[in-house]
Amino acid sequence: MKDTPTRANAQDFSQRYRNCYGWLEKSPTEKVLIQITGVDTNQVTFNTVKSKGFFAYCDKNVIFEFLPVTRGFIPTKDQVLLFTRIPARQFQRGISNGNTAVQVLSGRGFLTTDLSLELLHNAFVEPVSYEESFKTFDKASCVALSLNFALTKTNLYFMNRQAGSFDYKTKTITPVEIIKQEVQDLITRSPWLANLNVK
Numbered sequence: 001m002k003d004t005p006t007r008a009n010a011q012d013f014s015q016r017y018r019n020c021y022g023w024l025e026k027s028p029t030e031k032v033l034i035q036i037t038g039v040d041t042n043q044v045t046f047n048t049v050k051s052k053g054f055f056a057y058c059d060k061n062v063i064f065e066f067l068p069v070t071r072g073f074i075p076t077k078d079q080v081l082l083f084t085r086i087p088a089r090q091f092q093r094g095i096s097n098g099n100t101a102v103q104v105l106s107g108r109g110f111l112t113t114d115l116s117l118e119l120l121h122n123a124f125v126e127p128v129s130y131e132e133s134f135k136t137f138d139k140a141s142c143v144a145l146s147l148n149f150a151l152t153k154t155n156l157y158f159m160n161r162q163a164g165s166f167d168y169k170t171k172t173i174t175p176v177e178i179i180k181q182e183v184q185d186l187i188t189r190s191p192w193l194a195n196l197n198v199k
Contacts, residue, residue, distance in 0.1 A: 001065065001066050001068075001093055001094070002025075002063055002064065002065045002066075003016070003017070003063075003064055003065075003066070003093075004061055004062060004063055004064070005039065005043075005044045005056065005058045005059075005062065005064070006058050006059050007041045007042075007058050007059055010039055010040060010041045010058060013039050013044070014039035014040075015091065015092075016091070016092060016093045017036045017039070017064070017066060017092070017093060017094065018036055018037070018038065018039055019035070019036065019037070019092075019096050019097065019098065020035070020036055020066055020067075020092055020093060020094040020095060020096040021033070021034070021035050021066075021067055021094060021095045021096065021115065021117070021120050022034060022035075022036070022064050022065055022066035022067050022094045022095075023064065023065040023066075023067070024046065024056070024062070024063075024064055025062075025063040025064070025065060031065065032048055033048065033049060033117060033120060033121055033124065033125055034046040034047065034048055034054075034064070034117075035047050035117055036064070037052075041058065042057065042058055043055045043056060043057050043058060044056045044058070044062070044064075047117060048117065049117040049118060049121045049125075066093050066094030066095075067094050067095045067120070067124065068094070068095075069083065069085050069094075069095055069099065069100050070083055070147070071083060071084055071085055071147075071159075072146075072147030072148055072159070073105070073144035073145075073146070073147055073148070073149070073150045073159075074123045074127075074144065074147075075128045075129070075130060075132070075133035075143065075144040076119075076122040076123050076126070076127075076128055077122065077126065077128055078122075079104050079105075079122070080104070080105040080133065080142050080143060080144045080150050081102055081103070081104060081105075081119070081123055082102065082103045082104075082105060082110065082150075082159065082160055083095075083100060083101070083102050084100070084101045084102075084103075084159070084160065085099065085100060085101075086098070086099050086100060086101055095115065095120070096115070097114055097115050100115060102114075102115055102119065103160065105142045105144075105150055105152070105157065106141055106142060106152075107141035107142060107152050107153060107154075110160060130144055130145060130146055130190070130192075131190070131192040133145075134192055134193065135192070137151070141153065145186060145190070145193065146186055146190075148182075149163075149183065149186060151166050151173070152166065153166070153168040154166055154168070156173050156174075156175055156183070158179055163175055163176050163179055164176055164179075164183075170197070171195050171196050171197060172196075172197045172198075172199050173196060173197065173198050173199065174198075174199045175198065180198065183198055184198050
């Protein structure tokens with residue numbers, strides 16, 4: 001969603017986007033990841049991953065685009081993140097700690113963490129594909145297979161629920177019966193997963 005701060009919409013802009021993460025459109029081809037930290041009738045204050053305390057004046061046609069909440073696993077170069085929506089906080093647009101939960105998957109399960117510019121930078125500015133994530137499995141404790149599925153060395157996860165087991169030595173997934181076909185279809189559609197078996 002794109003929006004431009006004006007003196008007339010400053011109160012609504014503040015309610016919708018204060019403490020939210022999004023993009024500042026510097027040009028039609030260049031965007032910078034930001035977090036809105038303050039809004040008044042004159043200006044919007046924001047931080048970037050590199051610095052704090054920038055501002056944009058209202059009524060100057062400054063365009064902000066707010067990140068949609070992506071529900072599911074997002075791989076980064078060194079983590080697997082699970083984003084979920086907090087349903088009771090729909091009044092804010094984009095991604096914020098008030099409307100989005102993020103968990104880091106490890107070999108022992110999930111650890112809840114706060115959103116940050118650095119975390120979102122790794123997820124959205126320097127994205128890692130599911131194929132690239134899977135290729136790190138020899139060194140990593142977990143990998144994201146798709147938006148819905150992730151593996152640790154011993155378990156299959158469907159979103160935040162353990163949905164089966166995984167034998168790393170034989171590369172065999174044993175999913176719960178209700179999602180077995182979905183796991184098989186994922187492997188069929190994803191050539192880089194060809195060495196996985198479904199039991």
